Amino acid sequence: MPSPAPPGTITALSEAIAEHVHDGDTVALEGFTHLIPFAAAHEIARQGRRHLTLVRMTPDLVYDQLIGLGVADRLVFSYGGNPGVGSLHRLRDAVENSWPHPLAVQEHSHAGLANAYSAGAARLPFAVLRGYRGTDLERQRDIISSVTCPFTGEELAAVKAVNPDVTVIHAQLADRDGNVMLWGITGVQREAVLAADRAIVTVEQVVDEFPERTGAVILPNWVLSAVCVVPNGAWPSYAAGYSVRDNDFYQRWDAIARDRDSFLAWAADNDLKESADA
Amino acid sequence: MPSPAPPGTITALSEAIAEHVHDGDTVALEGFTHLIPFAAAHEIARQGRRHLTLVRMTPDLVYDQLIGLGVADRLVFSYGGNPGVGSLHRLRDAVENSWPHPLAVQEHSHAGLANAYSAGAARLPFAVLRGYRGTDLERQRDIISSVTCPFTGEELAAVKAVNPDVTVIHAQLADRDGNVMLWGITGVQREAVLAADRAIVTVEQVVDEFPERTGAVILPNWVLSAVCVVPNGAWPSYAAGYSVRDNDFYQRWDAIARDRDSFLAWAADNDLKESADA
Amino acid sequence: MPEWDSAEMMNVAAARELHDGDVCLVGVGPPNLAANLARRTHAPNCRLVYESGAIDAKPRRLPLSIGDDDLAATATAVVSVPEMFNFWVGAGRIDVGFLGAAQIDRFGNINTTVIGAHAHPKVRLPGAGGAPEIAAAARRVIVIVKQSPRTFVETVDFVSSVGYGPTGRERVAPGAGPTRVITDHGVLEPDPSTNELTLTRLHPGVTVEQAVATTGWVLKVAEGIQEVPAPTTAELTALRGLRNREASDA
Amino acid sequence: MPEWDSAEMMNVAAARELHDGDVCLVGVGPPNLAANLARRTHAPNCRLVYESGAIDAKPRRLPLSIGDDDLAATATAVVSVPEMFNFWVGAGRIDVGFLGAAQIDRFGNINTTVIGAHAHPKVRLPGAGGAPEIAAAARRVIVIVKQSPRTFVETVDFVSSVGYGPTGRERVAPGAGPTRVITDHGVLEPDPSTNELTLTRLHPGVTVEQAVATTGWVLKVAEGIQEVPAPTTAELTALRGLRNREASDA
Helix, strand or coil: CCCCCCCCCECCHHHHHHHHCCCCCEEEECCCCECCCHHHHHHHHHCCCCCEEEEECCCHHHHHHHHHCCCEEEEEECCCEECCCEECHHHHHHHHHCCCCCCEEEECCHHHHHHHHHHHHCCCCEEEECCCCCCHHHHCCCCEEEEECCCCCCEEEEEECCCCCEEEEEEEEEECCCCEEECCCCCCHHHHHHHCCEEEEEEEEEECCCCCCCCCEEECHHHCCEEEECCCCCCCCECCCCCCCCHHHHHHHHHHHHCHHHHHHHHHHCCCHHHHCC | CCCCCCCCCECCHHHHHHHHCCCCCEEEECCCCECCCHHHHHHHHHCCCCCEEEEECCCHHHHHHHHHCCCEEEEEECCCEECCCEECHHHHHHHHHCCCCCCEEEECCHHHHHHHHHHHHCCCCEEEECCCCCCHHHHCCCCEEEEECCCCCCEEEEEECCCCCEEEEEEEEEECCCCEEECCCCCCHHHHHHHCCEEEEEEEEEECCCCCCCCCEEECHHHCCEEEECCCCCCCCECCCCCCCCHHHHHHHHHHHHCHHHHHHHHHHCCCHHHHCC | CCCCCHHHHHHHHHHHCCCCCCEEEECCCHHHHHHHHHHHCCCCCCEEEECCCEEEECCCCCCCCCCCHHHHHHCCEECCHHHHHHHHHCCCCCCEEEECCCEECCCCCEECCEEECCCCEEEECCCCCCHHHHHHHCCEEEEECCCCCCCECCCCCCCCECCCCCCCCCCCCCCCCEEEEECCCEEEEECCCCCCEEEEEECCCCCHHHHHHCCCCCCEEEEEEEECCCCCHHHHHHHHHHHHHHHHHC | CCCCCHHHHHHHHHHHCCCCCCEEEECCCHHHHHHHHHHHCCCCCCEEEECCCEEEECCCCCCCCCCCHHHHHHCCEECCHHHHHHHHHCCCCCCEEEECCCEECCCCCEECCEEECCCCEEEECCCCCCHHHHHHHCCEEEEECCCCCCCECCCCCCCCECCCCCCCCCCCCCCCCEEEEECCCEEEEECCCCCCEEEEEECCCCCHHHHHHCCCCCCEEEEEEEECCCCCHHHHHHHHHHHHHHHHHC
16 A cells, blocks of 8 residues: 655655665556656666666656666566657667666566556456467466456456556646646556555646546545656656657657667766666 | 447437337446436336346436336346435335335445446456455355456455446437547446447437546447437436436435335326336 | 434444544445544544545535535545445555444444345345445444344344454454444444454443343443543534534435 | 559558448557558548547547557547556457567467567567457457568467467457458468468569568468559558658657
8 A cells, every 4th residue: 555645745856766766666657658757767767776677568768768777677568669660779788688787577468467557456466358368478477377257167367466666657737735637648557556555746737726637537645655746757758738749859769779878878968877887 | 349329320218218228138227326317217117118137236216216117027236225315115125025026136245246347348257356255245156256366376256247238327418429428426337338238328418529527438429329318317316517416306205115106106197107017 | 512312422433433534435324424524523634435436525515325416526536436446445545434234243244235034035125335345445444333132133134244254253354344333322342352342332321231232142341341422512513513414405 | 643662552551451430449650550541541430549548539640659649639538558458459349450560470470579589589579569459359450561581480489469379270369360461562361261371462563473482481372363453642642641740740
């Protein structure tokens, strides 16, 4: 269960990461293309966290960066590409060449990992889905198995629950009590937050009252550990209503990340070098 | 899978019921206190449907009426009271005294029936939950059983999926394409609609464009069989933004339903007598 | 003003079980009254969760049902019923579940389903509703029920929600179970070693004999039984205000 | 204007597989282009569903990712990713799933995970994403992939998504499987009795020999093989318009 922040406590990002993200933790930074918590990820790297297990449906640039910086020992994911562009070169370099060090991999389908978070949010040990059947993903028996329906005898896939130590998301709004609101493509954020022991949210803005937004997810302050105001904290991803996706950067990243030296130069330019020294 | 209405088709309630609700069907009229589809229920009774299996988490007055009118052979439910008032007397008379004829009962907890709808909506044969353990509800082994987690060995409850032939709900809005929007307490309506083979929705109003409403559920026209404009179709329940709950009627119902004669008089007054003759 | 009846004393005693900051799952009937009373007196920051999906509801008047618009309109968030039971109740996010009972036995097992046999009941009661999973998962369960030999029975006709199981030793659920049973006569608590419900406190003016006489089993009485403080003026004012608003709204 | 290259022909042929009114689950890359092309040409009422949660998205320009704001902003509804996979994909509400492949074998089994061994891959590919369940549950699966001996392989290094199984007889999923494989050379369809992918149509100007030479197994060729109609001016205009807007947006 999340350790609640005193309702209304809005803290600095550096404090939130220092207090709630520890070496060796299982950390999920979620956001499906939209609302990816880049600023929080960079703060994790700046604080020199090590040996993390990183969980995320779509690792995207944010995990390419963390992996290249040597923050992660393990990756749990379902799709590790730069959408519409190509490979995540730092992820590939880690898996293919163990640079900067080896990266263990557990992989799911989207359906499987989404259900694993949902089971985690319900504090159930597993979820049932019609999936994985016949794929080689099923060989990961420690996370993907099967159950038999007690009513029909049908065999179905079972996926082990995912319960991160910490989930980090970015959202559009917090109110003055520290309740959080996000909308647009909300992905698996609700489930990832509720599955975690602790949850950190960066937001674009604090408001007196939430607007009406169809499709919004609202998270009460008592399931959150920290709320931090970080405008544009999702760049180069976006926050609907606040920014647009920086597709240019997504394409430029391909060249930056393709090469270790250009990656390290980028990291140095962004005050992210320290973690890469590990 | 729902047989889709041609998008944009908005039909008369009498036609929708005539076409999609058949004798012997399993019918779910859902709505958790809010947005209960009373008008559609009365149309089902007026058209003289028989031998229905009625599914609903909270039978409420709407099923007390249908049961008293002899429409149902069986009830699947989780809480059969008049909330804040007391018993559902027609439900009791049917179960205790077989009036107007015997009523078979399958009963769940709220958690169980909500998950049974969710499994139905996903076309899974069952759902897993941490529930029912140690209760006598578990004796209904044809609908409540157990499964063992393949990862932890923990034994959990399994509930058989519910897939109604028809689900009927009431909503605030349809757009001109027949997409539907509801908000406020939306209960289990999304799951009940998606679990059904066919779905009928009565709405307060048709609009050109949906407003923004936090917490709204939107159902695309292609999962709906019919959309019918029935202002105040949830009375004496309510539609947030359009009406308030007629708590007076909920209290008066206790006296109306307590006695067979006063119930039949009420039915006659409301043009619902025919079905009761069965 | 401090003239009060036993039902008022029961509601006040139940409300006092809720601590400020608790997350409370509120059921229909007396639990609804007790939780809202707590929020208007000593526990203004308790968080009311209704199984209809309203989280942090701040009802302006006592809701007649658990799905009144006022609950949704004043809630921090409204979620679907499946989400409520899976992600909030089942996940163990509820500190206190308030439950009622038609029958309760000495080990806190509750019947709200039938009097008589399930297939051919003498009295068909409303059924389990949200209670089985609330009873299992809430960290503490508070039962509010008037005492009578028909209600406090040796064996419940049907186990709708589990307390400590048939012999008091079968509870396997994550929550602590029925830690308090608040009646119109006093308060019962499970014996720490046997889980048998034991009379630990009496309301002012009630005798042990009355409590024993209205219990269908041989009621265990704690040594050094204490008296529940009488309702304060503030409590009675708030309670009656809630009730009046309920009436004027209904 | 009707000058076109093989990639354009492939995208046009893929788009034509989508019928008006179809519910189409759109993946990243070429499927995204084909589905949006269909919606701008012969299938204006096809319904685009993106695994990010957007249902009935009507993108005004080609989205670069499957989570662009334009998809959410123009969708009839946006749902969570778990709901998308459970209630929409898994429930069988998708008529057509468009998929890509890094490797595909003669029975339509797809690899998008690794070249080489999973534990120590030579090439780490993006992984399965939404494809395994789309491949299983969509009523028809259309694979879009350029032909080459490295891509059309005897045995895939890793089964990310099942077609008809290792010998063509193991498919147990509810959907019909990969009913069409659209390449830069033509169209392959499963043989009705063996499920072996068989060349049934060629794009204009492509020979059977070219298709055979770019297939890593002994390619079966249908009798009476047909030619795919060349892209129309309308198709090419729409396709290039989409691409240009993609470029100007990116």
